[in-house]
Amino acid sequence: DAGVIQSPRHEVTEMGQEVTLRCKPISGHNSLFWYRQTMMRGLELLIYFNNNVPIDDSGMPEDRFSAKMPNASFSTLKIQPSEPRDSAVYFCASSDQGRIQETQYFGPGTRLLVL
Amino acid sequence: AQKITQTQPGMFVQEKEAVTLDCTYDTSDQSYGLFWYKQPSSGEMIFLIYQGSYDEQNATEGRYSLNFQKARKSANLVISASQLGDSAMYICAMRESFGNEKLTFGTGTRLTIIP
Numbered sequence: 001d002a003g004v005i006q007s008p009r010h011e012v013t014e015m016g017q018e019v020t021l022r023c024k025p026i027s028g029h030n031s032l033f034w035y036r037q038t039m040m041r042g043l044e045l046l047i048y049f050n051n052n053v054p055i056d057d058s059g060m061p062e063d064r065f066s067a068k069m070p071n072a073s074f075s076t077l078k079i080q081p082s083e084p085r086d087s088a089v090y091f092c093a094s095s096d097q098g099r100i101q102e103t104q105y106f107g108p109g110t111r112l113l114v115l
Numbered sequence: 116a117q118k119i120t121q122t123q124p125g126m127f128v129q130e131k132e133a134v135t136l137d138c139t140y141d142t143s144d145q146s147y148g149l150f151w152y153k154q155p156s157s158g159e160m161i162f163l164i165y166q167g168s169y170d171e172q173n174a175t176e177g178r179y180s181l182n183f184q185k186a187r188k189s190a191n192l193v194i195s196a197s198q199l200g201d202s203a204m205y206i207c208a209m210r211e212s213f214g215n216e217k218l219t220f221g222t223g224t225r226l227t228i229i230p
């Protein structure tokens with residue numbers, strides 16, 4: 001079975017540019033999560049969707065960040081305009097909601113460097 | 116207050132020895148789940164083991180076991196017969212209450228296995 005797929009795996013961009021990160025969750029999973037990981041703050045939840053609907057976006061840093069899930073098999077996280085402090089690893093994860101023991105399965109992450 | 120506390124930033128262990136990684140948590144919920152993830156230097160997040168708050172027995176998965184002490188609110192990960200490939204960051208996480216899918220993560224323990 002294919003796991004969570006993220007693209008691109010690495011992204012280097014200049015400050016002010018738009019960045020779009022993509023995620024394909026595991027087929028059949030109905031919840032999708034976007035995380036950011038930095039050395040200083042560890043793993044932080046940015047937003048999560050259930051059945052394509054955003055449930056909690058309280059972790060989204062500011063208006064420069066936006067996320068969409070147009071269908072069950074695709075989600076995007078967009079940063080516009082990007083800033084150097086956005087440099088981090090961005091993970092997408094998916095799970096099958098319903099059981100508390102159901103774990104979240106993570107994608108390989110996107111390493112973002114904003115110069 | 117921290118919901119998940121991992122007090123060991125780093126540990127060095129001789130190959131083939133057992134190792135215990137500490138994790139304490141804070142919650143007022145009666146129903147919750149505890150997870151351990153492994154993050155090797157390549158960066159991916161690998162699910163290792165799950166323990167439910169109502170589980171009467173400690174969880175085990177191969178060489179991994181979870182020493183769950185509910186009264187002390189601790190969920191320590193035990194790795195038996197450590198191997199060089201166990202060198203990685205280990206991150207403890209908690210999911211509080213049914214219906215809440217958010218995971219709270221600890222800051223992790225970086226484990227290094229010495230040959």
